[in-house]
Amino acid sequence: MDEKLKSIYDGIIEGDHKAVAAHVKAALGAGLEPGAVLNDAMVAAMAEVGRLFEEGEYFVPEMLISARAMKEGLGVLRPMLAQSDIRPVAKVAIGTVKGDLHDIGKNLVAMMLEGAAFEILDLGSDVSAEKFVDAVKSQGANIVAMSALLTTTMVNMKGVIEALSTAGLRDQVKVIVGGAPVTDSFARQIGADGYAADASRAVSLAKSLVA
């Protein structure tokens, strides 16, 4: 790996957001392609962070600061990406479902997806079915990602899927779900396309659904 790309990669792994921003600037200044900076250094680093998390070496704090470092780097890189042909992997509308205000899980997933070069439409928490539908209809989301922390609110996930069907959009979008009370069996029961147990696995799932 190019030395400048390695600095970015290492900076993200170590969660050093200031260093990553500086290294991205330096790499672009040295003429490296934005696509290479994004994919070979930044996305690759976040993939490694995801692996370390799944292996039980990284935990939420380490994952968060790496995601933050990635975000800082993306902030520097984004104008260059906009000028190039590089497109996000897909657009994800993400939110915690109606009646549920818990957002840390959703926020972690959003950060990790952004780290994997997905474009994020963060709808927040207590999100109605209509809002999810609108994100697909009017803002072009390819993936709807829903989170719920309560047994009493996860049932609203089914309502969102039904609303997507009623709007004639179900075939255009993949639906993934997660959250403490949610299970793979529940996901299948409500007609979701997939369930992820944590933020890292949500990225793998999203990638597999748009591949």
Added chain:
Amino acid sequence: MNAREIILANLNHQQPPRPGLTFNRGRINDICNAWLNPYGYTQKRWVEGQREYYDDEWGNLWVRMVDGSVKGEIYQPAIADWSQLDRLQPPDYSHPDCAISMRALFDNAGDTYKLAGIGGWIFDNARYLRKMEIYFADLALYPAEVNRMHEIVAGVYEQKIHLAAQAGADGIFIGEDMGTQTGLLFSPKMFRGYFKAMYTRLFGLVHDYGMKVFMHSCGQNWAIVPELLDAGVDVFQFDQPALYDMRRLAAILKEHKAALWSPVDIQKVLPTGDRALIEAFAHELVDTFEGHLICKNYPDLHGIGVEEEWDDWAYEAICARAGVTATTID
């Protein structure tokens, strides 16, 4: 044996005649729970549309859905910026009036075990003071500030321990939520770096008073269970025992002469509404942890989508396995 003696026999592994039982709604309850109140603080609550806002004794502002779970989310943390740490006003638990209601309840506790609810603990408070995802990043990025914040929080809990002891408590009940469904929120190394010494010191103070430490934590905490036992936890209050290898958990608790205080699993079992599953789990719980077990119900059934009838199945199955008549006082 009276209720208190049954609890103690379970805690001390002294061949109790049955598990301890702590059930609400007029069912058998061996424990008298009481709480402290901060001096000079009155909570503010108000409703806007479907949301209820409320503050807490630390100065955090919370929000919850009016028809949702009792526990909400942080809306505005007390330490939005580290510059506010120096101005943080911790709640005052130095005044004896903080224990007025606790002393009154304990004076009328009869032969039940007197458990002082301490209301959270170090990690639980700290993560809300900064808002959770910011605090998690803080753990990695700002150790000096985090340690200072933890010491302030620990100071308050030290005051509470003194008050609980003076009020006549047999034990204290603390609440941490360190686990996810698959593992810890932070690494065991981070636990040792930030919390273990502090817990050991405070739990030692509890034991110096002759009290026991009851610790709640949601999720899967197996990676630090041995270290928490070393630090001085006497009873684990796990609402999701099904996340553990229950036999391994029972074995380590037996080895350390500690106990489990648990409902039928509130995530994988109780919300299924499957009577046979609930009863089978109840029996497994009683059998696996025999001799060092207190069984309970979960207080917020609505929050977990559980009907009272399902909760009663769990109670009746536990009582039947324990050889106790499942009484209910109307």
